[in-house]
Amino acid sequence: MADFDLAIIGGGINGAGIARDAAGRGLRVLLVEQGDLASGTSSASTKLIHGGLRYLEHGAFLLVREALKEREVLLRNAPHIIRPLRFLLPPQPEMRSPLLVRIGLFIYDHLGGRRILPPTQTVDLTHNPLGVPLKRSYRSGFLYSDCRVDDARLVILNALDAAERGASIRTRTKCVRAERSEEWCLILNARGKRQVITARALVNAAGPWVGVVSETVIRMPGPPRVRLVKGSHIVVKKLFDHDSGYIFQNPDRRVVFALPYERDYTLIGTTDENFQGDPAGVGPSGAEIAYLCNTATRYFRQPVAPADIVHAFAGVRSLYDDGSKRPEDVTRDYHLAFDKSYGNAPLLSVYGGKITTYRRLAEAAMKKLSDVFTPSRPWTARVPLPGGDFPYNGVEAQIAQALRKWPFLEEAHAGRLVRAYGTRIGDVLGDADSYAALGTRFGADLTEAEVRYLMTKEFAVDADDVLWRRSKLGLRFADMERAALQRFMSPLPALKLVT
Ligand code: FAD
Numbered sequence: 001m002a003d004f005d006l007a008i009i010g011g012g013i014n015g016a017g018i019a020r021d022a023a024g025r026g027l028r029v030l031l032v033e034q035g036d037l038a039s040g041t042s043s044a045s046t047k048l049i050h051g052g053l054r055y056l057e058h059g060a061f062l063l064v065r066e067a068l069k070e071r072e073v074l075l076r077n078a079p080h081i082i083r084p085l086r087f088l089l090p091p092q093p094e095m096r097s098p099l100l101v102r103i104g105l106f107i108y109d110h111l112g113g114r115r116i117l118p119p120t121q122t123v124d125l126t127h128n129p130l131g132v133p134l135k136r137s138y139r140s141g142f143l144y145s146d147c148r149v150d151d152a153r154l155v156i157l158n159a160l161d162a163a164e165r166g167a168s169i170r171t172r173t174k175c176v177r178a179e180r181s182e183e184w185c186l187i188l189n190a191r192g193k194r195q196v197i198t199a200r201a202l203v204n205a206a207g208p209w210v211g212v213v214s215e216t217v218i219r220m221p222g223p224p225r226v227r228l229v230k231g232s233h234i235v236v237k238k239l240f241d242h243d244s245g246y247i248f249q250n251p252d253r254r255v256v257f258a259l260p261y262e263r264d265y266t267l268i269g270t271t272d273e274n275f276q277g278d279p280a281g282v283g284p285s286g287a288e289i290a291y292l293c294n295t296a297t298r299y300f301r302q303p304v305a306p307a308d309i310v311h312a313f314a315g316v317r318s319l320y321d322d323g324s325k326r327p328e329d330v331t332r333d334y335h336l337a338f339d340k341s342y343g344n345a346p347l348l349s350v351y352g353g354k355i356t357t358y359r360r361l362a363e364a365a366m367k368k369l370s371d372v373f374t375p376s377r378p379w380t381a382r383v384p385l386p387g388g389d390f391p392y393n394g395v396e397a398q399i400a401q402a403l404r405k406w407p408f409l410e411e412a413h414a415g416r417l418v419r420a421y422g423t424r425i426g427d428v429l430g431d432a433d434s435y436a437a438l439g440t441r442f443g444a445d446l447t448e449a450e451v452r453y454l455m456t457k458e459f460a461v462d463a464d465d466v467l468w469r470r471s472k473l474g475l476r477f478a479d480m481e482r483a484a485l486q487r488f489m490s491p492l493p494a495l496k497l498v499t
Helices: 012-026 055-060 060-076 098-111 151-164 207-217 286-299 357-372 393-403 411-429 448-457 463-470 478-491
Strands: 004-009 030-031 082-087 119-122 140-149 168-170 173-180 184-190 193-204 226-237 245-247 255-261 265-269 309-320 337-338 348-352 441-443
Touching: 004 012, 004 173, 012 030, 012 151, 012 348, 012 357, 030 173, 055 060, 055 098, 060 082, 060 098, 060 140, 060 357, 082 255, 098 140, 119 245, 151 168, 151 309, 151 463, 173 193, 173 207, 193 207, 207 226, 207 309, 207 348, 245 286, 245 309, 245 463, 255 286, 286 309, 309 348, 337 357, 393 411, 411 441, 411 448, 441 448, 441 478, 448 463, 448 478, 463 478
Parallel strands: 004 030, 004 193, 030 168, 082 245, 193 348
Antiparallel strands: 082 140, 119 140, 173 184, 184 193, 226 265, 226 309, 245 255, 255 265, 337 348
16 A cells, blocks of 8 residues: 555645645545745735735636635635735826726726625725825825735645644655646655655645645656746835835836735745746845835835845746746646656646635645545634634734733733634743743744744744744844854754764
């Protein structure tokens, strides 16, 4: 018998989502990730759970509908890491007719079974806090709804739930070869150690590496139909004091978001550029940074310059190549290529997709695999992710409860912990009755108790796993603080015996 029913290459949102879904259906699942969970594209997104307003222009109604419907499903299942967000869209008649934009927003409001999120309204910016940071020429705007998410934590919570349902999640484990016969034989490199495992079916969810894995690891004949498109973001000190976001139109017809980020910052993105090369080394180019600064400066009173940037990041989408000329026109819909020829173990390759539709993608993947495994019913729509078992509008109540239980906590700290761990906050804080009981404070509000929780439960191995993926505390950490955290997390070197 094979070691596993299903092996998955890639610990991004798609791999982790499929692992959770499959493990919950009783399959024996292995997920291998060459780096940390969410170390690829899934921590470099705009962090929106959205229908994708601009995809309506491309006539992608089915994609937008599926994504819009998914917003509230995910909000109910993970109310700690997902929250509603209002977006202000200032009309730009020379770029798009305001009437057309209003019609688009009407469709957006009604296409996806919206129950929780408020509908679009027109606002007078001359008497509204949303108008304050904008240039005076913007006198009105449309305010519509979507959601935002901690993208990397969404991946980690899916992997955690998969593990709690029996899946084996192995980070720092690269699949270097996949030999195909009646079952798959995978050669793994786990931090320099060679491992061999067998599985009945294989999923290639390697995101921007899907083509590399197909060509060099699985050695499939023929080139993969994949198009790589890079997108960058910049983070600056906050440009506004309220909790809504902005969507700005650009003369090139693209849109750029400016979003409230991590309490004290504004996130601005994204760009769209064709990409070639190794996605591991990807970073924002000078031209992308200039483009984002110029867009923000076109709308905000306070100019944004490269010197204002406190952090910047880039990610690569692996899109299914539909032959479009411009990168922003390539379909954002996912494509699942299922290959099951006679006598060969099945292979499912994942192209494209969005953070927003990962759960539906996982359901579709399981449907494709239902030929191989006993068919089972979808289950993830109604089961909360770890820590998300409270009402979608209950975050404030959770914070108040935490402050009653751990009265020594600063309010902002309690807020951060509830928004990260939800009802599992108790697993982090235990019965601590003072800050001292939480151990060393490494920097910002990160304590030893939290780091230990992340290392034992959430697969964290080094400082960046904690500072950039399980949290975004990297924004607030000095180099020396990061180094001290790294020393704490590094295993003690083996003692050398002198003979
Ligand atoms: P990844 O997250 O890249 O995961 C693939 C993983 O496979 C990687 O972690 C990699 O290390 C691993 N891997 C590769 N090769 C191997 C190997 N041989 N062995 C083991 N592991 C391997 N979507 C939204 O819904 N909302 C948004 O706001 C949004 N904004 C975006 C903005 C940008 C700039 C970009 C680029 C994308 C955005 N997306 C958004 C899309 C979304 O981020 C991606 O669709 C999603 O993250 C892809 O996830 P994935 O799991 O396929 O890939």
